[in-house]
Amino acid sequence: MARKFxxxxxxxxxxxxxxxxxxxxxxxxYCTVQEEWCREMVTAFEKETGAKVNMxxxxxxxxxxxxxxxxxxxKGDVWxxxxxxxxxxxxxxxxxxxxxxxxxAELQDWAVRQWEQSKGRTVGIYAGALGYGFNTQLIAxxxxxxxxxxxxxxxxxxxxxxxxADPNSSGTSYTMLATMVQLMGEEKGFDYxxxxxxxxxxxxxxxxxxxxxxxLGETAVGIVFQHDMVTMxxxxxxxxxxxxxxxxxxxxxxxxxxxxxxxxELAKKWYDWALTPAAQELGAKAKAYQVPSNKAAKAPPxxxxxxxxxxxxxxFAKYGSSAERTRLLAKWDKEVKNLPK
Numbered sequence: 165m166a167r168k169f170x171x172x173x174x175x176x177x178x179x180x181x182x183x184x185x186x187x188x189x190x191x192x193x194y195c196t197v198q199e200e201w202c203r204e205m206v207t208a209f210e211k212e213t214g215a216k217v218n219m220x221x222x223x224x225x226x227x228x229x230x231x232x233x234x235x236x237x238x239k240g241d242v243w244x245x246x247x248x249x250x251x252x253x254x255x256x257x258x259x260x261x262x263x264x265x266x267x268x269a270e271l272q273d274w275a276v277r278q279w280e281q282s283k284g285r286t287v288g289i290y291a292g293a294l295g296y297g298f299n300t301q302l303i304a305x306x307x308x309x310x311x312x313x314x315x316x317x318x319x320x321x322x323x324x325x326x327x328x329a330d331p332n333s334s335g336t337s338y339t340m341l342a343t344m345v346q347l348m349g350e351e352k353g354f355d356y357x358x359x360x361x362x363x364x365x366x367x368x369x370x371x372x373x374x375x376x377x378x379x380l381g382e383t384a385v386g387i388v389f390q391h392d393m394v395t396m397x398x399x400x401x402x403x404x405x406x407x408x409x410x411x412x413x414x415x416x417x418x419x420x421x422x423x424x425x426x427x428x429e430l431a432k433k434w435y436d437w438a439l440t441p442a443a444q445e446l447g448a449k450a451k452a453y454q455v456p457s458n459k460a461a462k463a464p465p466x467x468x469x470x471x472x473x474x475x476x477x478x479x480f481a482k483y484g485s486s487a488e489r490t491r492l493l494a495k496w497d498k499e500v501k502n503l504p505k
Contacts, residue, residue, distance in 0.1 A: 190216040191430045192239060194231070196224050196246025196335070197417070198372060198392075201450035205244070208446055209437060215430055223370050224250045224335030231259050231422060241425040242434050247335025247371075248278055248286065249342070251418035252484025255285035260420040263432060267439035267458070275457035278416050281481050289438060290417040290447070290454035293473045294339050297375060297393030297403045302384040313409040314347075317385060318359050325384040326363040327374035330501070332493055335415065336371025336389055341496055342483040343413030346476055357500045367501065379403055389415060390468045391453040398451055398466060411474040417454060 191209075195202035199221050206217045222230065224246035231240060231254060243251070243260070254260050262284040268276060275288025298311055308321050317326055329337035344353035365383055368374060374386030375393050379401030386393065393405045419438060425431050437443050444456035448464035455463050455470060482488055 241431040251286040255282035327383040328387040330367040334371035
């Protein structure tokens with residue numbers, strides 16, 4: 165009898181700590197960072213709460229499309245990671261839920277601005293600067309100067325040797341598209357992308373894929389967020405990371421609760437937990453070198469220092485709006501993607 169009371173007491177204690185449903189409920193997580201980081205987060209959350217997490221990993225554009233397609237019967241509960249633009253578009257279209265976390269006061273200003281611009285429907289969880297990396301061996305073999313600027317990627321000797329993702333599926337590449345429009349003006353920005361098209365060997369689905377291809381020598385240059393290229397450097401790849409001389413855009417990786425989520429209370433637990441310093445510092449364990457949004461979270465020493473990079477005044481509200489994203493992607497499809505080489 166004493167043993168029964170002891171077991172009952174332990175069960176009641178767990179229910180108080182984690183909430184009565186946590187041990188039985190399953191969180192459906194949509195994750196938009198590299199697989200390894202998704203797994204680190206899932207493992208830590210399951211260990212801390214006793215809940216189960218069913219994780220789906222896709223790129224930002226793909227997950228935005230999934231959430232939109234599932235709007236009448238949501239299958240996901242929380243969308244964690246990926247560039248902020250599609251999160252802002254989802255917020256504008258009413259696909260995500262308003263929520264004010266008690267952790268909001270602990271976050272960097274840029275993370276809070278993301279929350280304010282979306283009327284509380286998405287929040288910043290990390291930041292990272294756009295740029296590119298090149299394979300030092302392949303560039304030396306071509307006998308060309310090491311590229312330092314966006315303009316250098318138009319060198320005819322780089323024909324079929326530059327790789328970037330498709331902006332329809334990749335938030336990284338949409339950030340590049342929006343960066344060129346803001347950096348150069350729309351006409352000159354699209355002219356640049358048309359010229360660059362001659363040197364592109366593949367438009368990948370995933371924004372980080374060109375980093376791996378550059379490290380393996382499958383392409384001389386990969387256009388990615390700089391932290392993705394840093395991962396390849398840490399792994400010993402013959403890579404040099406470039407913050408382009410003209411200036412560059414950046415991302416505010418974001419997190420959103422999916423409207424109509426079937427496990428909303430558990431989704432809010434994930435949301436609050438993911439904003440803690442301990443959760444944000446898990447990225448470095450997975451060789452993810454973004455700058456975390458919680459002021460108390462330690463940035464990995466390998467993370468690119470945003471203070472030393474020439475960042476443009478990226479207009480997240482405009483380029484994260486549904487109308488502007490839709491317009492720019494349609495224009496890119498029509499004027500760039502299908503161009504002959």
